[in-house]
Structures are given as C-alpha cells and as structure tokens.
Amino acid sequence: MTTANLRDWLLSDAPTSRRQARFASWYKGWLTLRSNTLAMVGLIVLALIILAAIFAPVLATHDPYAQDLGQRLLGAGHSGHLLGTDSLGRDIYSRLLYGARISIYIVLLVAMVAPLVGLIVGTVSGYAGGWGDVVLMRITDIFLAFPRLILALAFVAALGAGIENAVLAISLTAWPPYARIARAETLTIRNSDYIHAIRLQGAGPFRIVTRHIWPLCISSLVIRVTLDMAGIILTAAALGFLGLGAQPPSPEWGAMISEGRKYILDYWWVATFPGLAIFAISLAFNLLGDGLRDMLDPKEDTA
C-alpha cells in the first residue's frame, strides 16, 4: 500500500472493519497532535530522554558510580568529562543519563498507581451516589487537605527512605485530584441517554462503570496526569533533595542537586545540570499535556 493509499484508508469516513475504525481514530488523534508544534516539541524532548535512559550504558562515557577524588569538581569539558564532575569526582553527564532511568521509573510507577486509584474511587463514588459517595468523597477531601509534600514526608518517614517508598508516598498523595475529576465526569455521564440505553439492555453497574464510563473519563485523566508529571518529578526530586527519596550514591536528579548545593557558589555546574534536566522533562510533559488536551477533548469534532 502506498502512503497516499494508507492515508485515504485511515481518513475514510466509512471504515470497513473494526481494525480500520480503531486505527482511523488513532490516526486522526495523531494528526491533531501533530498540528500542535509545542506539543510535538514536548513529545520529541520526552522521546530523547527516554532513548537516553534506555541507551544509557552505550551513551555514558564513564561509570556513574566510579569515584575519582583526584578529578573532583572539574568544570564542563575538562579531561573528557562532558559536563564536569561532582564532589566525589563522578562524571555528571553519565550520572544524568542513569538518573533519567530513575526519574522515568518513578513517573511510570506513579502514573500507573495514582490515576488508577483516583479513577476507581471517583467513578464508583459518582455512579453509586448516596452514602457511598459521601464517605468516599470525604476520605478524598481529607487527603486533599494535607499539603502534598508534608504528607509524602510523613509516609517516607514512617516507611523508610528509598525510591519505592517515595513512589508510594507520592501516589498516595496524588490520587485525590484524579478522584475529583473522575467523579465530576461520572456525574455528567451517568445521566446521559446512552447510559440509560445500556441500562435498558440489562447491563449491571460494574459493566457500565468499566466499559462505558471509564473510556470517557480516561482522556481527561490522561491530560491531567501529563500536566501533573512535572509536579511528580519535582516532588520526587524534592524528596531526593531532602534525603528521603533515592539514597546516595544513586544518581537521582534531586539527590544530585542536593549534593551540589554545598558547592553551588564555587562550582555551579554540579547543581545546575541536574536542575536543567528536571526543567527539561517537566516542561516537556507540560507541553505534551496541553497538546493531548486538544487531541482528547471529547467535544472536539473531527469533521
């Protein structure tokens, strides 16, 4: 099939199979996303960071853990250290590459846990209504009322420092906004005629919530998650900075800034490069989130 044929096949208004219908709707979404330049910038930056994380062993010039006190605090470009070295003589460039793995690992875990918990709590609460709704939403309110970082600190303090516990703490504090969004969406969806119609076919609440309400909530949650990613990375970095997240010598970006803090006046690059990395990934997620909002908006008309 030539490219032009493929395009016509995808943009056809009369798909002839389930597969074509599905691919076509994905392709139209992709076209919308592609027309948003900033979102594409975000996507490309993210793709680069993910590639860097995957190919870290190939791209790294040094062992990220190898200390060389003779080479400590070298500036960028000195004796083969692309971005200089830190206070223990470790190569910052290599550490950043390996650090990307940790950041992405954290983001993925949080992105899988928090929205899922929020989605379940929110849709069940919204669809059930009555007492169930009241109880679930008050619990949500209690979680919302705490400052996020402080609650995360408390969890980490109770569970012990480490990446897994940091992820758990962030997830536990991040789900309430998703529950709120999912509930608000559910409240509007549950009274629509298409939900009535499927109820009249004899569908039970479990089927309605998972098969009919979830697909409509997920787009707004995905948007919210990508916009929140920046916050999650920053929280993870903050926990690392405070010494409660990833533990040294692990090259987590927040922990790297924390170590560099002591030398920030004389050796700026030690804290600045991990800072720039955090900045880049946060901005990329925000840009992508904006683009996804345009793409996934259910009101958008693909005429």
Next chain:
Amino acid sequence: MSDPLLDVENLRVSFATRTGIIEAVRGISFTLGRERLGIVGESGSGKSMTGRAILRLIRPPGRVEADHITMHGEDILAASEARMRQLRGGRVSMIMQDPKFSLNPVMTVGQQLIDSLRAHEKLARSECRQRAIAMLDEVAIRDPERVMGLYPHEVSGGMGQRIMIAMMLLPGPEILIADEPTSALDVSVQLQVLDIMDQLVKNRGMGLIFISHDLNLVAKFCDRIAVMYAGRIVECCKASELHKAQHPYTLGLLNAVPDLEHPRPRLEVLQRDPAWREALSVSARS
C-alpha cells in the same frame, strides 16, 4: 421596491477543515424591503449561516465573501468593527432559538432591557425604564413592572422569548432576523409569540428575515419565501403562491409533514437528486 433595506449579492460562507473546504453558503442573492422574508431549509442547508453572515457574526476559520452586502447603501463588508457594533442591535437585531441562552442569567430582565437601550441611545435611566416597560407591554406581558425585576430563570420559555423580542425591538431597528425563534417553545405558545412579533414588525414597517425549518409556519407569517438546499436557494416564491411551488425539494418538504387532518398510510420521503446541489442559486431579489 425602490430602496431595499438590505441587498445581498452572491454571498458565500466557507469553513476550512482538515479534509478540505466546506461551503456552507454557496453564492446566494436576495434583497429585503419593508417586508417579511422567510428562509426555509433543513439543518445544514446554510440558513442560519446566512443570518449570521449578514451581522458579520461568523468567526474564523469561517470566511464570508460576497459581491456586496449593503444596508441602506452602506457596505457591511467594509464597515469597521466599531461601526458593526452600532449596527447590530441599532439597525439590525437578531433573535435566537432559545431564550435560555440569550438572556444573561445573573441580571434582571429590567437591567438587561435598559442596558440594551442605553447601548444605542443616550437617554436618562428613568426614561429608558419607561420605554422598557412600555415595550414589555407591547409584547403582551402582563404586569411589566413586576417582570422587570425578575431573573431569566423565573420566567417561562414563551415569556422569555417575548422578552427577547422586546429587547431586540427596543432600540428601534429596521431589520429583524429571527433564527428559529419559536422552535424551543410549545405549540400553543409558538403561535402567540409569532403573532406578537408579526404585529410589531408590521406596525413599525420593519423588514423581517424569518429563518426556520418549518415551511408551513413560515408560509403563514411571511410575504416571500426562499427555500435553501445545500447552501443555495433552490426556489423563491410568494407565500400565497406556495401551493404552486415547482421544485421537487419544496414539494418534498411540504409532503413530508404528517398532517392530522389528512392522514396517509405512508409519508412521502424526499429522494434527493444530486443535480439539486449543482443547480445555480435562484435569485431572491425583488
């Protein structure tokens, strides 16, 4: 008619989309004197776009083109945005389908009436108030003093639409564009609202453009009818001569309506002929 209020020549409205340009209105011409012109068509025929294009209410990516649109000899297409704001409401008014969405929910009816008048004329508040009350009285609202203090959610649909008519006629426009003014209302209220609108338009010698999907209703309240299909005018005739209509589309519309008094076992279904799309627009100039 010597000097038409509105003269539209070769109006086109188009929208650019991913899959190409969609032409909503494809070159229609009409004039409006001190008369009642009905524009009838189904959804997507471009009838509402025509009404909006005259007021220049179409936003990008929509594009409006025409050889000319003149109001009293003044070129609308060339007018500045400030001048358009004067014209909208002052010379031309528009009534939309649902009063629920056209009235501001957090202001009283009276405030909105007074504001709409003061936007066009420099008058004292008390005088505005008096004229507003007189206007409400004209649209057959009982106890207008009380209604002035009500909020839009406190009035019924029919009363809301009469208030809209009052608000639109208050600055004394010469042209009224009514876009499906009664399709959100119950049948019994519909006729009453239309009667009131009709009386006011006649008494003031205004020009009325009545946009609707209901051919019978338009025939009842208009002097001339233009039938639109796929962005073009396919037929134009006097309302009194509607039964002599020729175009199969017009006939199809007339016959598709189930009639209580003359039952038929099957309703006639329009067979849309692709040639209708291509046929050139009929001019509705008088």
Next chain:
Amino acid sequence: MTDTAIDIQNLDVWFGSGRDRSVAVSQARFAVEQGESFGIVGESGSGKSTILRAIAGLVPTWSGDMIVAGEALGPRRSKAFYRKVQMVFQDPYASLHPRQTVDRVLSEAMGLHGLTDIDSRIPRLMENVGLGPSFRFRFPHQLSGGQRQRVAIARALACSPQILLLDEPTSALDVSVQAEILNLLTDLRRDHGLTYIMVSHDLGVVGHLCERIAVMKQGRIVEVLDVETMRRLEAADPYTRQLLDSSIQSSRSV
C-alpha cells in the same frame, strides 16, 4: 398471555423528597393492547416522558400498579423484562456513546441478551432499520441525525422485544428525515408485531403513528381519545381542543 400488553393503574411519579418533592405524574391510568400503538401528547413539563421512564425503570420514585408484558413491575426490572421492553430516546446525538462504533453498540446489546452468532446478526439487524453494511464501523460523529436514530432503533430491536417505548423519537430531526423514521417505525411494527407507546408534543406525528392518544396536562391524563375522534376535532376536554386548535393552525398554510 392476555391481550393487554401494558396496564397502568394509579401511577404517581415524583422527584425529590420532603419539601422539595415535586409531583411529575399523578394518578395516571391507561391500558395498551397487544400490537396497538398508543400515543401520549402534552406540552413540555406535562409528565409525558416521565411515564415512559417510570415504565422503563429509569425513575425509581413511583407508586401504583404497572403490569407490562404480563409482568407486574416492582422497584427493580428483571433481565427478562428488558428482553421484552425497549426504549428509543429523543435526542440521537445524546443517546449513542461517543466513543463506540455502531458495531460495538449493537454487539454489546446482543451480547447482554445472550445472543449467539452476533457477527451474522448485525448486518441483518442493520438492514432491518435501513442502514447499509458500510455504516457498521462508523463512530456516531460520522453519522447524520437520521442515521443515528436508526442505530438507536436497531439497538432497541437487538433483542427482538415486543414493546417499544418511543420518547419523541423524531423531534430532533428534520421533517424529511422525520418522515423516513416514521415510515420505518410503521414498517417495523407491521413486520414484527410490535406494541408502541409513543410520546410526542407533535399531534401530527402522534396522529400518524398511533390509534389511541392520551392527552396530558400538568401530570394528569385529561383525556384518552382515539385518533378518528381527534381528526374530527371532537375532543371532549377544553384543553385538548385548545391543543388541537393551535396544532391545526400552525400546520395549515394560509
């Protein structure tokens, strides 16, 4: 099996409770024979749609006796009930899930009713409602209003019900499309021996499709009359006469 498909006695429906309680339908009673088409007309807020929703089980707050398809209705509807009674909604733009293709909508309905060989049934069902096979994998936004309403009708017919509840099925459509849908409903009724209850504000539409008509005003049924009486404009109740009057006036051209 008796000849009465639907028997409603002393039906009250209300919304809210305590001081906010508002009565939508009070003391409604009517019966519909097997194979009959029964119309309910009234202005907005008269409670005509609420009766349909109460029968379908979408409004839990009601009292009275409803016997539908030989089953006395309680607070919950059984699965068997939904195999006998289905509903078509007013707005075809709101009654189809925006992210589901026609194929998905119909196959899910069939799956829920425990039907097998869904893949071969879907084309037949679509043909029944006048949709070609090319529409099978389209999303609602790729369909016109009339086509959407055909899909909604197909969904209601998926389990071959005996009774269809029609809630203003054509009021959101253009007149020419309305004619197509009304003809379709006439054909389906003839071919499948369906019983209809149709709610509408349009006397012309109800008069076309129904044999007996109930007129509602402010939650009460003021009169039940057959369509012949209505055509002769011989209504007993003044409100019915007023309704007939304005309907005739607006549909009669000068």
